[in-house]
Amino acid sequence: MRQRSETIVVSTRRGLTEITGAVRAAVRAAGVQQGLATVFIRHTSASLVIQENADPAVCRDLEAFLSRLVRDGDPLFTHVEEGDDDMSAHVKAALLKTAEQIPIVDGELALGTWQGIYVWEHRAGSQRRQVVLHVLGETPGGGRG
């Protein structure tokens, strides 16, 4: 059984930024044929999501819906010191995913045809986000590597 983990830094702005290529590269670097990839974001105001990567309008509509559901500056919020987009970002992150798992089959992520892996930024400004890519599994020879 082989393992490999690395932390990548992703430059983001509000909305979705695709990282599928980086996750694919991590699987190849690990040389794992059968296993499990885990993606983990080390933040509480940004998320991960697996969504359609064909029509960019899908990503825009996702962001528009979420920002209407969870409004910046909602008067309900008491944690307001860091600006109108801070507590809304925490709520969005709580509703979405901090970790995603994708099985690895025949050396490739078992994603469907239209699935891409995204960081979803919830703060209004540009950010740099740390994402841990962890790969676990068997190499072609079955050795521990």
Added chain:
Amino acid sequence: MRQRSETIVVSTRRGLTEITGAVRAAVRAAGVQQGLATVFIRHTSASLVIQENADPAVCRDLEAFLSRLVRDGDPLFTHVEEGDDDMSAHVKAALLKTAEQIPIVDGELALGTWQGIYVWEHRAGSQRRQVVLHVLGETPGGGRG
């Protein structure tokens, strides 16, 4: 350490379709005593959820709530070419889960008494959905299998 993965096809219609039996069968087929089961859906308009499998009214109420929260044909949506239920389905999938993990203890999924594993279909029509079942762990003898 042993691994096993398979892709099953699940016939769905809008709402929840239970797949607990198929996940249990995959764990038994792998012969794993201690480990981790990962369920992954290869789509962006259907989800996974672990919810109560006792009273069917729970599943109906879940679907009713979600379809009121995320309305088909919401005028906010710009990705509209595939019908009124398409972008709403993407939003629902983004809010719910693409992958679920369940530890395996003593050869069984560590589900609580009332927990079942479901595919949650978000499109209005019947669909056939691919779900990857991945099992990783130790066999009774501790061998690699």
Added chain:
Amino acid sequence: MRQRSETIVVSTRRGLTEITGAVRAAVRAAGVQQGLATVFIRHTSASLVIQENADPAVCRDLEAFLSRLVRDGDPLFTHVEEGDDDMSAHVKAALLKTAEQIPIVDGELALGTWQGIYVWEHRAGSQRRQVVLHVLGETPGGGRG
């Protein structure tokens, strides 16, 4: 490759109860240096979430937002036998997480500076919740343990 799993019982009331310390302790008890920790809650009316553990107002605002989004006693609900807070609790649990995964790097959970792991109780009264902590990975010597 080493594995360890245990089930802890967490006393909760509505809102967030931090369990980061218990997950850290499980990782140390397993002696794993590189690997994957899985946290799984065996209930359908309580959830897991990874969120900010610095300002307690964040947790209060998360609870306030979620309980406004999903109201106790919503007239939409037909599963009402167990009280006004029962079906709302199922909806909240479906929207949030039943499992969380955190990579283990250099013997520690790869959490960001502000991330804590929480049980999020959705029922109105006090509860005792079972949470499975599963740790998988390599020990310092690389042995199977």
